[in-house]
Amino acid sequence: MAHRDTSSVRARHDPALRNGAQMLADTVAQWRAQGPRPDLWVFAYASLVWRPEFDAVEQRPARVRGYNRCLKMWSRVNRGTYECPGLVFALMPGGSCAGLALRVPHEQVEALMPVLWAREMPNPVYDPKWVHCETPQGPVRALAFTLSRHSPSYTGTLSEERYREIFARSCGRYGTTLDYARQTFEGLLHHGIHDHALQQLLTLADEPTLPTYSHEHR
Numbered sequence: 688m689a690h691r692d693t694s695s696v697r698a699r700h701d702p703a704l705r706n707g708a709q710m711l712a713d714t715v716a717q718w719r720a721q722g723p724r725p726d727l728w729v730f731a732y733a734s735l736v737w738r739p740e741f742d743a744v745e746q747r748p749a750r751v752r753g754y755n756r757c758l759k760m761w762s763r764v765n766r767g768t769y770e771c772p773g774l775v776f777a778l779m780p781g782g783s784c785a786g787l788a789l790r791v792p793h794e795q796v797e798a799l800m801p802v803l804w805a806r807e808m809p810n811p812v813y814d815p816k817w818v819h820c821e822t823p824q825g826p827v828r829a830l831a832f833t834l835s836r837h838s839p840s841y842t843g844t845l846s847e848e849r850y851r852e853i854f855a856r857s858c859g860r861y862g863t864t865l866d867y868a869r870q871t872f873e874g875l876l877h878h879g880i881h882d883h884a885l886q887q888l889l890t891l892a893d894e895p896t897l898p899t900y901s902h903e904h905r
Contacts, residue, residue, distance in 0.1 A: 699837075700814075700835050700837045700838040700839070701838075701839055702810045702811045702812045702839075702840070705811040706811070707804070707808055707810070707811035710808070710811055710815065711800065711801065711804045711808070714800070714815050714830065715797075715800055717817065718796065718800075718830070721828070724793045725793060726790050726791060726792055726793050726796070727790070727791040727793075727796045727799070727800075727830065728788050728789065728790055728791075728820065728827045728828065728829035728830065729743075729788070729789045729791065729803070729829055729830050729831075730749060730751060730778075730786055730787075730788055730789075730818055730820055730829040730830065730831040731786050731787040731788075731789055732751075732756045732776065732778050732784050732786035732831070733756065733775070733776035733871050734775075734776075734867070734870070734871060734874075735787075735789070736786060736787055736871065736874040736875055736878065737870055737871065737873070737874025737877070738870075738874075739789060740802075740806060741789075741791065741799055741802065741803065743789035743790055743791060744790055744791070744792050745789075745790040746787050746788065746789050746790070747787065747788045747790075747820075747822040747823065747824060747827075748785070748787065748788075748822060748823060748878065748879065748880070749785070749786055749787055749788035749820040749821065749822045749827070749829070750783055750784065750785050750786075750820070750821045751778075751783065751784050751786070751818045751819065751820055751821075751829075751831065752783045752819070752821070753780065753781070753782075753783070753818075754778045754779060754780060754781070754782070754783070754784050754818065754831070754833060755778070755779060755780075755781050755782035755783065755784050756776055756777075756778060756784045756786070756882065756885075757776065757777060757779055757884075758774045758775070758776055758850075758864075758868060758885070758888060759774070759777055759779065759834075759841060759842045759843070759845070760774060760775050760776065760777040760812070760834055760838075760840050760841065760842065761773075761774065761840050761841075761842055762774055762775045762857075762859060762864070763859070764859055764860060765859045765860060765861045766857060766858070766859045766861060766862065766863065766864045766867050767853070767857040767858065767859045767864060768857075768858075768859060771856050771857050771858075772853075772857060773853060773857030773858065773859055773863070773864035773867075774842065774853055774857070774864045774868075775864075775867065776871060777813075777833070777834035777840075777841070778831055778832065778833045778834065779833065779834050779835075779836065779841075780833075780836070785875075785880045785882075786875075786880070787878060788820045788822055788827050788829050790827075807832045808832070812834070812838060812840045813832035813833060813834060814832075814833045814834065814835055815830060815831070815832055815833075816830075816831055816833050817829070817830060817831075818830075818831045818833075847891055850888060850891045851891050851892070851894060854868070854889075854891060854892040855892070865889075865892050868885065868888070868889060869889060871885070872885050872886060872889060
C-alpha cells in the first residue's frame with residue numbers, strides 16, 4: 688500500500704501527466720478571487736531576479752519562510768542535455784528564502800500570465816503556489832513557482848563531485864549551469880542578498896574535476 692501511495696504521489700507530479708493549460712487557468716482564477724481589481728505579485732528567487740522579461744511597476748526585497756532556494760532541479764534542455772543533465776534553481780520546502788517581490792498592475796496581468804507561464808512552465812514541472820512574502824512595506828501574497836520532492840525533476844542530494852562535474856560540463860540551449868548559477872548569485876548580490884550557501888557551492892567550480900569512468904544518466 689505504501690509503495691502504491693508513493694507511486695501515486697510521484698505520478699501527480701510527473702509533468703507528462705499534467706495539464707499545463709488547466710494549471711494556468713486555475714492560477715488565474717485564484718488571482719481573480721483575491722479581490723476587486725487585484726494586482727499580481729510574483730516572488731523572484733533565481734533568474735526572475737536578474738532577467739524577469741517583464742516590467743514590474745514596483746519591486747521589494749522579500750523573504751518567504753518555509754521555502755528555500757536550491758540548485759536541485761534537473762535541466763535537460765535549457766542548462767544541460769539528456770546525455771549530460773544540468774541544473775536550475777527551485778524553491779523547495781524548508782528554511783527561508785530571500786528574493787524580490789515584483790508587482791504587476793491589475794490591467795496588465797491578463798496579458799502577462801500566458802507569457803510568464805510560457806517562460807516558467809513550458810513543461811508543467813513547477814507547482815505554482817501563493818506564498819506569504821515579508822517586505823519592508825508590509826506583507827504581500829505572491830505567486831511562486833515551487834518544486835516538490837516528489838517531482839521526477841528533483842535531484843535529491845548531490846555529492847560535491849557531482850556538482851563539480853555538472854559545473855564543468857553541462858550546457859544547454861541557454862548556456863551552462865555554471866553561468867546560470869553565477870548570474871543568479873551576482874543578481875542577488877546586486878539587490879543586497881548574499882546567498883552564502885550558493886557562494887559555497889560555486890567554490891566547487893574552481894576545484895579540479897576527477898575523470899569519471901562510468902556515468903549514471905538521469
